[in-house]
Amino acid sequence: MNPISAIRQFITPDTGSAALVKAMSDPAASGAVPFSELQKLGPTALQQPLSPSQPSGASFGNLLGQMVNEVGAKQAAAGDAVSGVLSGQNVSLHQAMIAMQEANVSFQLMVEVRNKLLESYQELMRMQI
Amino acid sequence: MITLLTGIASSSAALTAERVRMEVISQNIANANTTRGLDGKPYQRQHVVFETALRQQLGGAGTSAAPQAVQVSRIEKDNRPPRLIADPSNPGAMQAVPDINIHEEMADYITASRSFEANLAVVKNARAMAMQTLSIGK
Numbered sequence: 581m582n583p584i585s586a587i588r589q590f591i592t593p594d595t596g597s598a599a600l601v602k603a604m605s606d607p608a609a610s611g612a613v614p615f616s617e618l619q620k621l622g623p624t625a626l627q628q629p630l631s632p633s634q635p636s637g638a639s640f641g642n643l644l645g646q647m648v649n650e651v652g653a654k655q656a657a658a659g660d661a662v663s664g665v666l667s668g669q670n671v672s673l674h675q676a677m678i679a680m681q682e683a684n685v686s687f688q689l690m691v692e693v694r695n696k697l698l699e700s701y702q703e704l705m706r707m708q709i
Numbered sequence: 710m711i712t713l714l715t716g717i718a719s720s721s722a723a724l725t726a727e728r729v730r731m732e733v734i735s736q737n738i739a740n741a742n743t744t745r746g747l748d749g750k751p752y753q754r755q756h757v758v759f760e761t762a763l764r765q766q767l768g769g770a771g772t773s774a775a776p777q778a779v780q781v782s783r784i785e786k787d788n789r790p791p792r793l794i795a796d797p798s799n800p801g802a803m804q805a806v807p808d809i810n811i812h813e814e815m816a817d818y819i820t821a822s823r824s825f826e827a828n829l830a831v832v833k834n835a836r837a838m839a840m841q842t843l844s845i846g847k
């Protein structure tokens with residue numbers, strides 16, 4: 581099975597840029613509505629609110645803070661497990677190692693999320709207006 | 710709590726159980742020549758009995774789809790009688806020694822060690838899968 585076969589649907593000839601130009605130059609073919617028709621709709625129909633609707637639940641910032649807290653909790657649990665092994669309590673070595681790996685993976689996830697956020701911010705700052 | 714390494718709870722429990730099994734086997738090997746136990750009799754060989762434990766905090770409460778972990782149910786005494794061997798330093802008397810076959814114990818030990826290794830491989834693989842999934846964004 582070809583893993584990139586899904587990409588082919590984007591590069592079929594009839595959806596290429598040439599077909600798009602042809603459709604724009606021929607309003608009847610593309611079913612475009614003339615501007616006089618749009619004017620009949622009145623001002624209210626054209627002035628849709630541009631501001632995004634307010635999210636109903638927790639904000640993304642809260643979610644991020646919660647995630648940072650959980651990663652911190654995992655790090656603390658890993659530290660507890662390691663000190664339990666070193667001080668001779670009833671913690672086995674593999675439990676400590678698994679706790680450390682869980683902390684590592686969740687920290688990596690947090691770093692990836694932060695990288696993505698920073699990347700999108702920089703992309704926005706580079707945008708030409 | 711976020712669970713990133715799913716499915717390793719059973720492996721972790723299995724690692725614990727296999728460690729107990731290895732401890733019991735090493736105890737058998739160490740006491741292969743013990744003729745006086747705590748009760749004055751020769752040492753009796755022991756073996757562990759595993760059982761499954763439902764991890765109810767992971768799956769639904771008591772459903773059959775819940776992940777099943779392994780745990781040590783009990784440590785049983787083997788009922789085979791001690792061997793009687795002639796004691797050269799004490800002619801006419803027979804010495805009772807435990808009936809422990811060192812080859813049998815070593816074979817058991819290798820089995821336990823390999824099971825431990827298999828569970829470790831599962832844990833390692835789960836971690837590698839998580840890290841590879843995180844590299845999607847790179």
